[in-house]
Amino acid sequence: MTTLTTPILPNKQTFARLDKPHKINYKAICVFVANGFFLDQDTYWEDQTCLAPGSNHIFDDNGQLLSSKSWFKWHYSPREITFDQVLEEYVALLTEITKEQIKNHPVVLPLSGGLDSRSQALVLSKLNNPVTAYSYSFKNGYPEHKISKKIANTCGFDFHSYTIKDGYLWEVIEDLAKINKCYSEFTHARQMAVFEPLSKMKGVMSLGHWGDVFFDKGAPDSITEATIVPYLMKKMVKEKGFELAEKLWQAWDLEGDFKSYLRTRIEDAVSKIEIDNVSAKVRAFKTSQWAHRWTTTNLSIFEAAKPITLPYYDNRMCEFICSVSEQYLADRQLQIAHIKQHKELASITWHANKPFNLLNYQYNKSPYNLPYKIGNKVSREFSNMMGKPYIQRNWELQFLGKKNDATLKSYLFSESFNAFIPKEVTSFVYNQFQNDNAIIYAHPLSMLLTLALFNQQNNL
Secondary structure (H helix, E strand, O other): OEEEEOOOOOOOOOEEEOOOOOOEOHHHHHHHHHHOOOOOOOOOEOOEEEOOOOEEEEEOOOOEEEEEEEOOOOOOOOOOOOHHHHHHHHHHHHHHHHHHHHOOOOEEEEOOOOOHHHHHHHHHOOOOOOEEEEEEEEOOEOOHHHHHHHHHHHHOOEEEEEEEOOOOHHHHHHHHHHHHOOOOOOOOOHHHHHHHHHHHOOOEEEOOOOHHHHOOOOOOOOOOHHHHHHHHHHHHOOHHHHHHHHHHHHHOOOOOOHHHHHHHHHHHHHHOOOOOOHHHHHHHHHHHHHHHHHHHHHHHHHHHHOOEEOHHHOHHHHHHHHOOOHHHHHHHHHHHHHHOOOHHHHOOEOHHHOOOEOOOHHHOOOOOOHHHHHHHHHHHHHHHHOOOOOEOOOOHHHHOOHHHHHHHHHHHOOHHHHHHOOHHHHHHHHHHHHOOOHHHHHHHHHHHHHHHHHHHHOOO
């Protein structure tokens, strides 16, 4: 027998065989369609499991999983220390973890207009490792790379910017399906559009994933223990993804009803988190579910190009979060205070509060933000009038236009896929998307595309 120990927040998913018949897990797929990620240890197959985080797993000599036992449980144990003390500990810990992870290697840093990568940039700017930063923006979209370039220039990093072109997905979709094994839908994986130049950069990649969840409220103050499950269902479940899941549940003639099944699954998962503080409890749920089954899936794309490091995924960072009061974690306070130690970095636009920055974002409200809102609306409308639709969402580059549509249909309406997913179900979602309901039907359409690639790669 052998034992495998998984971290609190693994940077890759590990799958194992179970002593069960090799059958498709239709119920799990319905949950995947509704949420965009699988729950708990579910996979596409009944005889396969995704190893739970923070656990010891025992295997027999044939590599079959025998048992799993948790070595870590999320908890809320806030210490009675001041905000300044917490800030000092946070900066020291982020610096220590980063130094240990990157060692003496050059660093590749994806930059955005947010706070996670900017926090990393501040730490890296004080180390001796050479840093190459990069960013990308949508064609005809908001030029977020301009914010990133200012951050890179301020920190003295080399910088590369890229434009994500329309239809790039079709050139890489089958490679992408092999990389992420179809455990995440494909339109969010913008890094695939720059995979080749990214793979040629020197060094290890430093990624800031999950900092935005760790350093913010887990849930609004209005959420109580009694309303956690309805809140999570509202946050997790995509409305039309749920509609598609119900149609598949009925088409596959599964026992019971999908809504009751999904709610029970969420209730069971929440009940295992023994934390009284609602905000901390929701954050723990998000981390053990969203981070592990969605965010981590997409890390596989970065790892296919470069070795990856993740300071916010480190066990010590997870333990640190458990020891900090919710009042200090709320509203990105620690990250903001850290970055404000470097006034020039803090004065660069914060994308979530554009055109304001970390020194004046409190003015992102009426009437102070009206001039920007009006100007931005006029700019978008002018762009549309000039035949250059303003791009705000990932799927717009992949699903809109005749060429995209033709390729999309070649996957959705193949004979083999229609044997797996009833053609009438696919046709319903596709037609709804085409009939001026694109925004709300983009998710189920993308999930169908993901299932089409799963079907193709597994020769169902």
